[in-house]
Amino acid sequence: MSEARNPISGCPAVDALCDLIEQTDRDLDCRVVILTGAGTAFSTGGDINSMRPGHGLGEAQPARTRQNYRQGIQRLPLLFEIIEVPVIAAVNGAAVGAGCDLACMCDVRIASEQAKFAESFVKLVLVLVPGDGGAWLLPRVVGWSKASEMALTGDLLDATQALACGLVSKVVPADKLIEESRALAQRIAASPSHAVRMTKQLIRESRLSSLSVIxxxxxxxxxxxxxxxxxxxxxxxxxxKRQPVFAGN
Incomplete structure (x- = not known):
């Protein structure tokens, strides 16, 4: 996938990612997941070839296109919303369009200095809207004003700008990205897994629920x-007065 810069609009790519995430979530011995991209990009989003009229997502019939989205890429945000295992996005390069939204689906985002972000659906060759839940995801990460600016202009943010608006929590040199992501994963994994998973779900639920419900x-x-x-x-x-040893029980 690296030569194509990790597109995620096709059903095979979505199937593979969903299967992997579901497997790790079912495995209670899995404490945390790190998601990164092959090659020089995190993900450049949709495969443009699949969007030509009459092909893939761009079916001639609107009803069929709607079903393609629902049975394809829209499965990702729904899955990421219910899984319990924490997911760290190690953004190694371009995360644009659906790739930016995929990063927003994760719980924590760490960016390399080479990372770029754009909610680019309205510009370039696409002229689309966020079909993968980006209109819901992005405001909850960077706030309504910044999300609107990003979505309505499609402008590209570098890693420093992404850090400034809270899109990522840390920026590190490219050759330290995986090392730093693993260090964070180890800190998360050192805590009791059941408590970590339930804490993650409470944080997710808090975005939609009242204080009394939480x-x-x-x-x-x-x-x-x-x-x-x-x-x-x-x-x-x-x-x-000793260090605890947690077994995940």
Whole structure:
């Protein structure tokens, strides 16, 4: 996929990514996922060849195009919204169009100094709208004003600009990107996996729910945490003045 700069609009690419994410989410021994791109790009979004009239996403019949989106790329944001395993996007290069939105689906984004971001649907050769949920995702990452600016202009942001608007949490040299992403993954993985997964879900739910709803969900999650062996280990380790050893139980 690297020669094509990692397009994600085709069903085979979506199927492969969905299958991989679903497998890791089912594996409770998997503490965190790092998602990056092959070659020099994170993902340049849609495959332009699939958008020619009468081909792939650009079917001649609007009803068929609608189904292609629903059965194809729109499966990704729906899946990323319900998985429990934390996902780090290690953005190594261009993340434009659907590639930018894919990065926004992840929980944390770290960018190399070579990374570029654009919500570019309205310009270039596409002249489209965000068909993959970008209109929902991007405002929740960078805020309504910046999201509107990005989506309505299609302008390209460099890594420094992405950091300034909160699109990424860190910018690192290109040759340190995976190292830094793994270091973050290790810090996440060092915490009890059940608590991490439930904390992630509470953060996700908080974007749509009232405080009272989140408090109820937090109380329910907390009651489960109190029953885990990792909770007992944490308490005992604190009282015994030693480092805890979490087994994910």
């Amino acid at each position: 408090l109820e969900a937090s109380a329910a999650a907390q009651s489960l945490c109190h029953t885990t062996a990792d909770h007992d280990e944490a308490v005992n380790a604190f009282l015994e």
